[in-house]
Amino acid sequence: GQQLNQSPQSMFIQEGEDVSMNCTSSSIFNTWLWYKQDPGEGPVLLIALYKAGELTSNGRLTAQFGITRKDSFLNISASIPSDVGIYFCAGPDNFNKFYFGSGTKLNVKP
Amino acid sequence: DSGVTQTPKHLITATGQRVTLRCSPRSGDLSVYWYQQSLDQGLQFLIQYYNGEERAKGNILERFSAQQFPDLHSELNLSSLELGDSALYFCASSVRPGAGELFFGEGSRLTVL
Numbered sequence: 001g002q003q004l005n006q007s008p009q010s011m012f013i014q015e016g017e018d019v020s021m022n023c024t025s026s027s028i029f030n031t032w033l034w035y036k037q038d039p040g041e042g043p044v045l046l047i048a049l050y051k052a053g054e055l056t057s058n059g060r061l062t063a064q065f066g067i068t069r070k071d072s073f074l075n076i077s078a079s080i081p082s083d084v085g086i087y088f089c090a091g092p093d094n095f096n097k098f099y100f101g102s103g104t105k106l107n108v109k110p
Numbered sequence: 111d112s113g114v115t116q117t118p119k120h121l122i123t124a125t126g127q128r129v130t131l132r133c134s135p136r137s138g139d140l141s142v143y144w145y146q147q148s149l150d151q152g153l154q155f156l157i158q159y160y161n162g163e164e165r166a167k168g169n170i171l172e173r174f175s176a177q178q179f180p181d182l183h184s185e186l187n188l189s190s191l192e193l194g195d196s197a198l199y200f201c202a203s204s205v206r207p208g209a210g211e212l213f214f215g216e217g218s219r220l221t222v223l
Binding site for chain 1: 112114143152153155158166168198200202204207208209210211212213214215216217219
């Protein structure tokens with residue numbers, strides 16, 4: 001099956017810094033999804049990307065669908081303490097399943 | 111609020127017992143997915159239904175089963191519970207299998223003592 005490799009696994013940054021994380025897959029995806037999960041809660045969809053090369057923003061978050069359709073990245077600008085959490089990338093295959101990266105754990109120091 | 115509703119939010123039970131977790135998908139979504147997340151782990155795909163029929167299976171134990179009813183709500187049954195089954199169980203829904211966006215419920219936290 002397809003595998004999503006997400007990096008980095010964790011990040012420790014200072015409030016106000018920009019953050020970048022990425023996800024690569026072994027196969028082509030037609031959709032990339034980025035989620036944030038707070039401890040003990042369900043993942044919340046942040047951004048959905050549907051087209052190769054697409055760049056989409058949601059407030060301080062920007063995500064891009066890679067040209068090869070095998071990668072995507074998420075940037076967070078001017079991080080704040082409430083950005084703390086785990087960020088997951090995800091994408092569906094051509095049949096039924098959604099695949100998830102292993103997550104990037106973000107820690108923000110005030 | 112994602113529109114996906116899961117009950118119960120918390121459940122504490124003993125080894126060997128059986129529990130049922132319930133999920134109502136977002137209005138209009140026909141596909142339901144179940145995921146298990148153990149402490150500090152990623153999301154493990156268990157099973158997926160579309161319009162009442164099983165469409166995909168992941169690493170679901172034989173002690174676990176699920177179904178989707180005509181009104182599209184789904185139930186995940188966990189039996190002969192073991193300590194290692196303690197986890198967060200998430201339901202998610204999408205319009206169609208593997209299509210578009212996937213929305214998650216808030217999860218059911220199962221603790222097996």
